[in-house]
Amino acid sequence: MKTKLQNVKAVKEMLAGTHKTQTKTIISFENKDYVRREVGEQWSDEFGNQWEQKKGYKVKLGKLSETRKEVSKFTNCSKEICTCTTPSQADKKMMMYHGMCLDCVISMEHTLTIEGKYKEYERNKILENAKAWLKQAEIEKEILKTGLKAQYILEDGRVEEWEGGMTPEELESKIDVEFEKFKTEFIAKLENGND
Ligand SMILES: [Zn+2]
Structure with a gap:
């Protein structure tokens, strides 16, 4: 096991x-x-990576140059109204999806509501999220397949047949087919939406 x-x-x-x-x-x-680090200490290594020491482990904060560039990545922020100079966690999260800070996202969504385009925008957003989720699910499916395969191989190297009468290959392709079917139906359902 x-x-x-x-x-x-x-x-x-x-x-x-x-x-x-x-x-x-x-x-x-x-x-x-x-080098022994204190908890909370930040440093950069010779490759330009920034690190922070946590209790018992450390996390990679990314390249120093990337951290510096972070603010300038809010490329979609409205130059006239944006006041975001020190981005919060929520701003950074919004930047990944929209390239703008939270306040600018709220104002953009407000404009879309006025223009009657919000529903379409929201559907696209849900679709994008769903696709990202499916990508993760696909990785987990591959892990599952690998895990299943490991269970078939006996200690002497022989490959065992599953009790359902399927070979590992047949079960693997069944998983793939079922997943593709689920994915297609799932996306179709979202694209057709329900207004
Ligand atoms: Zn902004």
Whole structure:
């Protein structure tokens, strides 16, 4: 059981780009130059990455240059009305979706309501969110397939047939077909909407 779980964990890490084979150079560099950090301390390494020390672990804040550029990424903010100089977490989240701060998003949505375009905008927004969610679901589906495959392989390397009479390949393709069917129907339902 433990090895199966480790397989799933490894796939997850591979997909996220955090597997030890993908981060090897960074790990060896840091072991060589180990510095003890205080909780809350921020620093940048020789690659320009910014880090923050948390209790027992550290998080990568991104490239220093990227952090500096952050404010200028609010490219869709209205120059006339925007007062956002120190973006909050909510502003940053809005920037990822809309390229503008929260206040500018609210004002933009207000304008759309007046122009009678809000419903269409909202439907597109829901669709975009759904597509992002489906992308994540697709990754999880692949993890599930890998996990299932691991359960078929017996200790001597022979491949076991599933009790439903399906081979692992047949079950895998069934998962793919079902997922594609679900995806198509899900998107179609959203696109047709219900006003
Ligand atoms: Zn703004």
